[in-house]
Amino acid sequence: MFNDPENLNPINYQNSSALQIINLLFQSLLTVDLEDNGLKPLLAEELPVIEQGDTTTLFNYKIREEAEWADGSPVTATDVAFTLKVMMAPLVNNEQIKSQIEFVRDFIHDKTDPKRFTLVCRSFSPEMELLTGDFFILPEYLFDPDRLLKHFSIQELVEAAPELENNKNLIAFAGQFNNVKFARDKDVLKGSAGYELENWTTGQYVVLKRKENWWGAHAAAATTYLTAFPEQINFQIIPDNTTALLALKNKQLDVLSNIPAADFDLLKKDAAFTQDYALAAPDSYEFNYVALNTRHPKLNNRYTRLALAHLLDVESLIKVTLTNYGTRTVGPVPPAAEPFYNAGLTPYPYSQAKAENLLKEGGWRHEDNGWYKTVEGKKERLTLEVNYRAGNTVFENSSLIFQQHAAKLDIPVVVQALESSLSKQKSQNHEFEMTFRSLSGNPFIFNFKPFFHTSFSAQGGSNITGFGTPETDALLDAINAAQTEREKARLLKELQRILHEEAAIIPLYYLKERIAVHKRFANTKISGLKPNYDVSAFTLKD
Incomplete structure (x- = not known):
């Protein structure tokens, strides 16, 4: 990585390095599979069932039965509702993501199934299918242990957020959520994805370790993109292009993206290098x-x-x-x-x-x-x-x-x-x-x-x-x-x-994009979409 992630909070992260890592720690309801750049269900069991009315659209979801948090508790509709409350709450550092879900007006829990819910949305646009599922779901038990948001409804936050800025519970929650703890603490940054934060030394490296008995490994469906194959992933933070390129040539890196164009052309002509590394330049x-x-x-x-x-x-x-x-x-x-x-x-x-x-x-x-x-x-x-x-x-x-x-x-x-x-x-x-x-x-x-x-x-x-x-x-x-x-x-x-x-x-x-990946890996899923490869899917060739 060319820059430090700085902040691994799934709501208010600031750069693409952070996003790549968060994608390995947390999951959204839907995802884009880099194999074919197609929209697929991730935490959701299937794509939402859409009921379009004159002024309101309903998006009906069900979370996978197998999905669970790091402590073994199930991912439920309550966690989705909590995440939306965080995105909507005043005083929380959530400016960029708030606009993404501004059409959501209410949230309906299914009374018979804790994993089913409906998003009530204003009007309709084709992009809503992705937007309703394209945000990281947070575990309420870790991000709000005092249940400060529990008694607020989605509708209340939508309709009266300005008047709630003086509410003591919302002030207290924002103070906690905006704290560095929720940006860096590996005991808090635990999602439903296959990895946990093992170590982060600012400006040097980030280490992720695969969870033991991760639920996704046992899921019956979507095994081609619900992945956590490498046991450990080490991200080296190297801000300087020349240093990063030297590390690649010395085989200290398995993957390097954003290779300077002139150097990429030279690598293509280097027979010794291309014997060990595959090069790709997707749009x-x-x-x-x-x-x-x-x-x-x-x-x-x-x-x-x-x-x-x-x-x-x-x-x-x-x-x-x-x-x-x-x-x-x-x-x-x-x-x-x-x-x-x-x-x-x-x-x-x-x-x-x-x-x-x-x-x-x-x-x-x-x-x-x-x-x-x-x-x-x-x-x-x-x-x-x-x-x-x-x-x-x-x-x-x-x-x-x-x-x-x-x-x-x-x-x-x-x-x-x-x-x-x-x-x-x-x-x-x-x-x-x-x-x-x-x-x-x-x-x-x-x-x-x-x-x-x-x-x-x-x-x-x-x-x-x-x-x-x-x-x-x-x-x-x-x-x-x-x-x-x-x-x-x-x-x-x-x-x-x-x-x-x-x-x-x-x-x-x-x-x-200009990417080099060591040839000992298969299932790399090179794509024009960031981060341009799916490291969780990497397998070793026989």
Whole structure:
């Protein structure tokens, strides 16, 4: 792994490293099998039975009879209800996940079977089938031993959450849940999946150990994706690409993903290496882009932002930094998702002349040593600070190339590498001007509300650019509520058009993943979906 997981809380984890590990500790009702990228039941016995009404949709689930927690107690509907309460409760650090289940209005326990339940949902959209089952189920006995949420109903939290912010039980629960104990303690982070946290040394390694007598090993169905084959899984945290690659070549790693493109091409030509390792480059759903802080006085004008977009030579970036392992895009919808991608838009072409004209339209005037404009009553020079996550050589080189292009137009750019947690902190605190970032997605859900809706733009929120208007807020809500793929496609194309015109983000490309896996393993399930392989399914070849 290139960065430390930082937080293994299944509700408020922050990065993809954490997600990969949590997937081995906890389970959701449904899962995507990387064998065929198909939606399958996981904790659920089968996909939900859907009853669609005029204004309400019912999703009926049953949890597998075999499913149990680490202490041997059964996973029940009460645990699912508890998890939803945590996701909805005020004061809990759950901002990003809360929007995922905002359509859930109530929860009905089956009176005859503790493993059956019904989710009562507002309206209907095709994505709801996945969304109703795509969150990690928490064991109530470990995450709320004092039963502080027991007497609150889902409906109560949905309808009256703002008024409950002063409730002493909710305050007490949030205080406990937001504590570091629920982010790191291996005695608490015990789910229904096949592994337990054995050891975590920050910045060095994470060790997972297979449970003895795990229930999934005895489950009669779905044995192809309900797996926990390796007895132990060791994740080494190596932030530096060069060091990680050296460890791979020295056979100190069995798996390495996100291999730098140039190195990946060299490995393909290395006969000694390919004798022991298989290489794969599936199309991924990882979107690389540049985020601009529209709150900043220098960047609150769209013409200025568009000018910067035309100074990013994306075609060259793909060629130079990725040796063509990338696909250009006009926005955060992958071109491979053809029904939803706005092919009528043209990616910003690299053009110094276009950038210069746009700067003038934005009120900047070129003088002997740069561009100037009166900003909040003061004459300001157009300069930029660009940051990226330390250790990411693609973003480092991209930043330097942008710096060179900007210099040709007399725009000084300071490039800064930031440690992962500091980069996140500065972004969420709005203490940045321009930053290179990536966003992992999937082909099933296009919920961009956490990234562009104004309700997420406060300090600490996930809308770091500050972009948003009443029009785009309504559009984001409508996308999530769309009842047909045709309607969702129309709305998503409109969102892409607005984002393209406003340039609060500058789309770069979708990556092709680059993975090496030792050839002694079978059943690796290489996929374009994160984490791009299913380590729980690995078996040794005969």
